[in-house]
Amino acid sequence: MYRNILCLALGLIIGIQLTDFLEYFQLTDSQFASTAITQLEEGATPQLATEEELALWLQNETRVLCMVLTLPKNHQSRVRRVKGTWGRRCNKLIFISSQEDRELGVIDVGVPEERNNLYLKMRKALEYVYRNHGEDYDWFLKADDDTFVIMENLRFMLYPYDPEAALYFGHRFRTTFPQGYMSGGAGYVMSRDALRRLNLFAFNNSQFCPINNNSEDRQIGFCLQNVGVVAGDSRDEEGRDRFLPLSLKFMLPTFPTDNWLPKLTFRSDCCAASAISFHYVKDFEFELFEFFLYYLRVFGLHRTPRALPSRLGFRQMNERLQHWSQQVTDNKN
Template sequence: MTDHMANLRHMTSHVRTLFVIVFAVAVTMLLLTRSVTQHFSGLEVRGMARERVASRIHHVNNTGIVQTNTSGNQTNIYNDVMKIRLLCVILTMPKDLHTKVATVNKTWATRCDRHFYVINSRIKRHDFLNINNIPESRNNLVHKIQEVYKRVYERYMNDFDYILKADDDTYVIVENLKYLLWHHDAQKAGYLGFHFNKFVKSGYMSGGAGYVISNRGLRQMVEEGFNKGLCKIVKREEDQENSEDIETGRCLEAAGVPVWSSLDAEGRETFHPYTLERHLAGDLPGYLYSWAKHPIQKGKECCSRYTISFHYVPPDAMIYLDHVLYQMTVFGVHGNQDFPVSVFSEGHIT
């Protein structure tokens, strides 16, 4: 009886957590449909990208219905955004193949133009980047990710515009990421993500929330950083495990790769180092408030309408989140008021 009650309590808690996640997603989808005149005005848009944004930017009126400045422009923007080539590298371990990896593969990974799971395994798969010469441990993550960047540089530089590094418990809305990246120029060096203002002069990006490096930025990191000895891993008192995200930020800075903004026009974050429900509720660890480059907000201001990522998302929550975002909609919002009447079946129930 004791075991039965314990299991029942566990199941109840689990169901309650899932309900909160689904409810939070639904509420956020409704609350974040407010008017914006330029979705990522926090960016410093460079070169040709500035002209592209100026000529194509569209807005959302107070009903949440998308409008464009020229007929058919919305379709043109979408097509341009989808042309951006995104390579995703996702850190994982063999023990998570049938849980986390399977779920990431079922949800967002296949929306990348190409993706690799970075893994220490003798198993060969077309989507595996096998790093078997580095022992599996947290302290070795930095060595593993540096090896990944070297291999990508050697083999795949002509195959992508941007590279995303994520974990196997990161959830990414790929379309929103591409939309943000469309405002930039992949042939200019830069990187972005959730910006921590600590350890590195220019700051660094949260590894768990995922960060993105431009094609030129990766080339510069390898050629100016790795090859010239500027990215050596040395023990540091303030970061004794040499965290991969901190060391990557340090290396990019040494190689002259600048930080790009990932905030939206209203100053809201697009990358998030914790789950949606924790950001909504403001239930976040204290360090985040002092480390973050930008003020942490909660409630509807926690997350951009064009949110890109969340971290620490377990497989079941990832499936629910993906389903709500991609399989459900709200009539009259996001321009779907033009749906044909035949979206519902006709006739009487007999």
């Protein structure tokens, strides 16, 4: 009798664990549900039939909340264009303004629309997002309403990194503090732990994160550095930029570079084939980017499918963070 009870209990335990195991690999998208995912070993990446299927899988594997800074006068123009193009591919999309619009998903954070208030506006946005969504997503992207973001390439770049590591990515500018800061116009993306540190430690300490009239992106970078968040290197394997802080024509190597960018940026080349963001996008260009990136197909042009990079283990992650920190020290010296 006791043997039967023991066997029944063991069977239930095994059954529950097996169910949890199967649910872990279950895909939510019905189109994707019949595609097998093979995990070769711990840390290995899923092997799928096509890049399109990998991109679909990444939507739920690497979850990104997008915060877009905007103004009331842009609600019916840029907000609608972001919402109708790249914003549709965020896991959650929130617009930050001084006037609420529930239809468009615009949040009023209670900060008057002045350029000197952009940093305070961003602080309020980050406080709101952390309070309401801080544990629901893996990464938190900030962009302007004249930025176009290729979300698939962003997730591809972020996939190897643990969102519980304290780091953030973007186009890094030089400044008076060692690791610099990420361009707000090109957009920057911070991990869940970076957002947590910012809210729990930085915003509650006037030395770590003072309230002032400095530029939004520089000041957020200063606050992040002071709570141990590492500025990651978002360039591709050949050192080419993925986050572009200027209009594409000003970033291309063939275009004259008589602008302010070389004086601020760390050494890099443009532009990565896996580019993530473009800044100073004009209203009509949102639809152009959408058409050329997602609809136009060139007959006969074959590209070799890419596999996802391997997830970084704890030791590998620590080594990479130390490497980036050492780069900052070398640049300072």
